[in-house]
Amino acid sequence: MEKIIVEVMPKPEILDPQGRAIQGVFNRDGHELVLGVRQGKRFEISVNGPITDELLDEIEELAANVLSNPIIETYAIYADEGDGE
Amino acid sequence: MTTRVGVITFPGTLDDRDAATAIALGGGEAVPLWHKDKDLNGVDAIVLPGGFSYGDYLRAGALASVSPIMDAVVDSAKEGMPVLGICNGFQMLCETGLLPGALTRNENLNFICRPELITITNTKTSWTNFFQPNTELLIPIKNGEGCYQISDEGLKNLEAKGLVVARYNNNPNGSKNDIAAICNEAGNVVGIMPHPEHAVDGLVGAGVDGLGFFWSIAGVTV
Incomplete structure (x- = not known):
C-alpha cells in the first residue's frame, strides 16, 4: 500500500514545554550534550492507488489545514519510498 | 423576548449542562444542539x-x-451572531480562524x-457588556492547554484594537500578555479560557462572578 508521510513540528519561536521537559530529563540523567529537544508528530497516511501530484496536493491541503495549525506549527509532506509491502 | 442560546455538545464535551444552567440563571433559554x-x-x-x-x-x-455544525456556526458568527467559546470552545474558535492565535500546552505542563x-478589559462585546471596565472577577480555570500564543504582529493588532477581553491578574500558564479572553473585531465572538459557567451559584462554585457573561447575552442591565 502506498503511503504519504506528513510531519508536523512546533514552530521554532513557539515554546515547546514537552520537548523542554524531555530535555530536562535527559540532562538530569547525565546526557549533558543534549542541548534541546522539540517534539512533533508524524502521520502515515495510507492511500488507495499510486501517488500522483494531484493526490499529494489533496493530502497537502489536509496537512496544511487540519493536521497542522499554521499559527504554531510547520509541516513537511512526502511520499513514503515504501518497503515493498 | 427571551434570548435563545444554543449549547453545542461534541463527543467529549463536559460543560454543556453547566453552560445551559448558567444561561438559564442569566435569564436566557438554553437550546441543546448536537455536533452533527x-x-x-x-x-x-x-x-x-x-x-x-x-x-x-x-x-x-x-x-x-471541522464538525458538521461548525459551518453554520462560522457563517452565523461572520454575520454577527454572538458566539462564546469557553476553554475547549476557545480552542475551537482559534482552530476555525474566527479568533486569532492558538492555545498551547501550559508553560509549566501542569493541568491547572x-x-x-481576572480583569475585564473590554466591556463592549456581546458577552461582557454587563460589566464595568476593569472589573475584577474570580472565575475557575481548568485546563492543560491554556497558554495563549500569537505572533508578535498579531499581538500588536489585538492590543491596538482593544480586542483583549480579559487578563489574568497572576498569569497561571504563560499566556502572552496575560491574556485570558479575546474577541473578534465586531465583538460578537469571544473566546475565554476561564469558566464563567462554573461561577454562577455560590453553593457549588467560587462565587457568582460568572453570571455577568450570561446577563450580558440575555440583555440584562443594571
Missing part, C-alpha cells in the same frame, strides 16, 4: 462549552472545529484547576 446538526435551530447566540472534544486528539479543539482572578 447542520442548522442552529434558529438560536440567537451560541456557546461552545468546555471539555475534551474528541479527546483532544490531534490538537485541542481541532477535530471539533482553581479559581483565578
Whole structure:
C-alpha cells in the first residue's frame, strides 16, 4: 500500500514545554550534550492507488489545514519510498 | 423576548449542562444542539462549552472545529451572531480562524484547576457588556492547554484594537500578555479560557462572578 508521510513540528519561536521537559530529563540523567529537544508528530497516511501530484496536493491541503495549525506549527509532506509491502 | 442560546455538545464535551444552567440563571433559554446538526435551530447566540472534544486528539479543539455544525456556526458568527467559546470552545474558535492565535500546552505542563482572578478589559462585546471596565472577577480555570500564543504582529493588532477581553491578574500558564479572553473585531465572538459557567451559584462554585457573561447575552442591565 502506498503511503504519504506528513510531519508536523512546533514552530521554532513557539515554546515547546514537552520537548523542554524531555530535555530536562535527559540532562538530569547525565546526557549533558543534549542541548534541546522539540517534539512533533508524524502521520502515515495510507492511500488507495499510486501517488500522483494531484493526490499529494489533496493530502497537502489536509496537512496544511487540519493536521497542522499554521499559527504554531510547520509541516513537511512526502511520499513514503515504501518497503515493498 | 427571551434570548435563545444554543449549547453545542461534541463527543467529549463536559460543560454543556453547566453552560445551559448558567444561561438559564442569566435569564436566557438554553437550546441543546448536537455536533452533527447542520442548522442552529434558529438560536440567537451560541456557546461552545468546555471539555475534551474528541479527546483532544490531534490538537485541542481541532477535530471539533471541522464538525458538521461548525459551518453554520462560522457563517452565523461572520454575520454577527454572538458566539462564546469557553476553554475547549476557545480552542475551537482559534482552530476555525474566527479568533486569532492558538492555545498551547501550559508553560509549566501542569493541568491547572482553581479559581483565578481576572480583569475585564473590554466591556463592549456581546458577552461582557454587563460589566464595568476593569472589573475584577474570580472565575475557575481548568485546563492543560491554556497558554495563549500569537505572533508578535498579531499581538500588536489585538492590543491596538482593544480586542483583549480579559487578563489574568497572576498569569497561571504563560499566556502572552496575560491574556485570558479575546474577541473578534465586531465583538460578537469571544473566546475565554476561564469558566464563567462554573461561577454562577455560590453553593457549588467560587462565587457568582460568572453570571455577568450570561446577563450580558440575555440583555440584562443594571
